[in-house]
Amino acid sequence: MRDTPTVHAHLTGVVVHGAGRGRGLGFPTANVAADPGSLVPPPAIYSGWVLRHSTGAVHRGTISIGSNPTFCDTADVHVEVYCHDMSDEFYGERVGLWFVARIRDTVKFASPDDLVRAARQDVLRSEVLLSSDRGRRVLTDALALYEKTVSA
Numbered sequence: 001m002r003d004t005p006t007v008h009a010h011l012t013g014v015v016v017h018g019a020g021r022g023r024g025l026g027f028p029t030a031n032v033a034a035d036p037g038s039l040v041p042p043p044a045i046y047s048g049w050v051l052r053h054s055t056g057a058v059h060r061g062t063i064s065i066g067s068n069p070t071f072c073d074t075a076d077v078h079v080e081v082y083c084h085d086m087s088d089e090f091y092g093e094r095v096g097l098w099f100v101a102r103i104r105d106t107v108k109f110a111s112p113d114d115l116v117r118a119a120r121q122d123v124l125r126s127e128v129l130l131s132s133d134r135g136r137r138v139l140t141d142a143l144a145l146y147e148k149t150v151s152a
């Protein structure tokens with residue numbers, strides 16, 4: 001993941017409704033409409049922090065960027081995050097997604113069950129990455145920028 005010298009890769013946007021299939025899969029995701037001008041990383045699965053701008057709360061996440069090829073949705077690229085430690089629905093809220101590391105390519109799985117198995121592994125990997133030194137540095141950056149924004 002490429003960083004600027006001072007701030008780790010992140011995007012901001014608003015939580016919007018997705019296809020509504022994630023909860024049935026056991027992986028409810030918040031779909032994020034990235035702000036115009038936000039740098040959206042290339043399609044892949046990533047570990048990252050979710051910063052809720054309304055409260056400053058931070059959650060551990062696994063982020064999917066892609067067109068959900070397993071379900072042949074459309075060519076549109078979706079930005080979605082599964083929060084490991086929170087199951088609230090937070091439609092309409094502004095969030096920041098702070099990318100820690102890329103986990104794997106997006107795959108067109110043969111079945112939803114295969115996707116769910118892979119997603120479980122992604123979350124385990126993501127937990128390790130979030131707890132790493134790099135994960136903590138990204139979190140420090142995210143909170144510092146948030147504090148600066150709210151106190152401005």
Ligand SMILES: Cc1cc2nc3c(=O)[nH]c(=O)nc-3n(C[C@H](O)[C@H](O)[C@H](O)COP(=O)(O)O)c2cc1C
Nearest residue numbers: 018019020021022064068069070082106107119122
């Ligand atoms: C951890 C994780 C990994 C994912 N990996 C893939 C993938 O490799 N291929 C794919 O088609 N979709 C992948 N997805 C996206 C799911 O297809 C998507 O979350 C699901 O279809 C629900 O979409 P919805 O929120 O629009 O209902 C992944 C989602 C998560 C949370």
